[in-house]
């Protein structure tokens with residue numbers, strides 16, 4: 069942690085009395101610390117204690133008073149650019165809920181919303197508060213958004229009761245921060261990555277559609293992991309029930325044709341593409357403008373004529389300029405043979421094979437067990453991993469491929485420096501319908 073800079077967000081839980089010791093631990097490890105507090109946190113630890121130990125002004129509340137050193141307007145934006153990571157410890161049930169819903173009505177949650185680097189949340193509370201469905205749902209939402217959560221320990225609580233909810237030992241928090249910083253690579257800094265995720269749905273009439281069981285979790289994990297490695301990620305998502313990862317720009321689409329158009333529009337402005345979406349292969353030949361009434365169907369059966377949808381993956385491999393391209397293959401039988409064929413026929417550089425019928429790779433699950441195929445290389449089978457781990461393993465290979473001058477690799481991974489490309493103005497914003505959430 070030498071020469072690292074850490075922002076420490078303190079909220080109003082009883083464990084805040086331990087935070088001066090956390091500051092001491094960081095300082096001992098050579099880390100520069102600056103603290104921010106909620107108004108409630110002042111009830112448990114004084115700003116004077118924290119400013120004395122950090123050697124810096126402490127921001128308390130969203131509107132710091134004159135003379136506090138942070139009384140100039142946009143302190144939250146200035147501090148958001150400072151430091152290597154933000155640690156929120158202790159994190160109350162209240163602040164966890166606010167972060168999960170993007171509410172920014174105190175100094176800590178305001179800063180967190182503006183912060184683009186790693187955020188470690190250390191919840192600590194009474195065990196009933198910890199086990200409450202609302203708290204657990206809020207924590208899942210935080211993880212989905214790309215926050216790291218250090219779970220509390222089981223032990224004696226301030227109330228005298230015993231259970232989960234204790235703030236982990238100070239050295240464990242400092243170690244967790246160290247691990248995150250050591251593992252936080254910025255090897256995709258400046259790279260523009262286009263990721264697709266989720267299913268597409270193909271309308272039959274205004275009410276019905278043909279869809280598939282893709283949850284979008286794998287593609288969202290790729291987008292989240294790439295953003296945390298410094299990439300500018302645009303995520304083209306089919307209809308899914310997932311939150312946009314922190315720092316990712318999202319374009320929502322429904323059908324295969326819409327996804328095709330969105331991807332082609334964004335193609336020029338990207339340095340690499342990961343096609344994790346489960347795009348429909350077929351779509352109805354005609355879409356009824358009115359709901360098809362059961363009474364109009366003769367003899368109890370109905371025929372639906374389907375035509376092929378655009379083969380987005382294949383067409384991307386032929387577009388100029390050629391961009392490094394990762395495809396996903398979902399196979400339920402003859403997996404290796406089918407994946408090898410897809411790798412050759414679709415012209416992709418890396419192919420990720422998964423089988424939803426296998427344990428650990430089920431639709432909607434949080435894990436995946438994949439095999440990564442490369443052209444000319446031996447397939448690499450990964451065990452069952454969280455989808456975020458699969459995403460990072462895949463990005464490792466993509467970064468290596470691009471560093472070797474992969475098919476269209478114009479970004480030098482790790483440096484973020486880009487080689488000039490014809491027709492492209494660096495930093496120019498996409499005209500696509502986007503939302504950065």
Ligand SMILES: Cc1cc2nc3c(=O)[nH]c(=O)nc-3n(C[C@H](O)[C@H](O)[C@H](O)COP(=O)(O)O)c2cc1C
Pocket residue numbers: 078079080081082083106107108109159160161162163174192193194197
């Ligand atoms: C004595 C006392 C101890 C508290 N300890 C905790 C705690 O450990 N964890 C928690 O989530 N809330 C705790 N609370 C409740 C919070 O202080 C309360 O929800 C507050 O609004 C949190 O504000 P903040 O999230 O803006 O800091 C405690 C309240 C009191 C009165």
